[in-house]
Structure formats: structure tokens, C-alpha cells
Amino acid sequence: MQEAMLQVQARTDDRYHELQARTDSRHYELKIEMIKGFSDIRKEITDVRTEVGSMHRQYWITFGGLIITIASVLAINWYYHL
Template structure:
């Protein structure tokens, strides 16, 4: 079981010396010394620092994605605005054509 603890500590990125100290400090047949406690504290500190760095990297990635998403949304809004204006221009042209056809038709029927 202790060898699996050592390998698990190595798998999460703990250096060999610290992993060996932690494995030795968890041995139930001997008392933990001050150095063993310091090794455990060092391990906890290193792992919490890695987690915080991971969160910082994740936060910067999320910030980049949000900026890119805002840019894409702005592009879509611009395109939709252009389509909206084009709709009203086409609608106005249609109404103008209908009115002019009715006006010409009315003039020749009088």
C-alpha cells in the first residue's frame, strides 16, 4: 500500500524526495518527527500552489474566450442590423412601387 502511495504522489507531480518523506512519515510503526511534519506541510503547500496556478491559468483562458465571444456577438449584431436595414429599404421600395403603380393606373382611368 505504501508503494502505491509513493507512485500516486509521483503521478500528481510530487518530486521523489518529498514523496519518500511523506511515505516514511505515514509509516505507522514509527513516530512522526518534526521533519516529517514539515515534509507534509511542504507537500500540501506545493499542491495548493499548483491548484492556484491552475485556477489562474483557467481564469486567463476564460477571459480570452469571453473577449473572443464578445467580438463574435458584435459581428453577429452588426450583420443582423444590416439585414434589418435592408429589410426596411426593400419594404419601402415595394410600398413606393405599389403607390406609383396605383397612381399611374388611377391617372389613366380618369
């Protein structure tokens, strides 16, 4: 009877270790997929930041050109009205 109980316990332990190994394996696979996903998200965020920075720079260049144009028109107008 005791030997039968030990055999059942040994089989249960084997199944437990097999299940734990599969769970650990799946956990590792999910962790790798999650890291790849975060890597892709970081890349996309970097692309968006670059694009926003480019738009910001373009805004300031356009604004500067507008100010220079207004200043030059006012200067020419002032020169001819003196």
C-alpha cells in the same frame, strides 16, 4: 521521536504548499483562458448582432421600395384612367 514527527509534518506542509501553489497557478491560467474565450464569444455575438441589424435594415429598405413602387404604379394608373 517528536523531532521525527515534526520533520514529517514540515515535509507534509511543504508538499501541501507546493501543491497549493501549482493549483493556484493552474487556476489562474484557466481563468485567463476562460476570460479570453468569453472575449471571443462576445466579439462573435457582436458580429452576429451587427449582421442581423444590417439584414433588418435591408428588409425595411426593400419593403419601403416595394410600397413606393406600388403607390407610384397605382397613382399613374389612376391618372390615366380619369
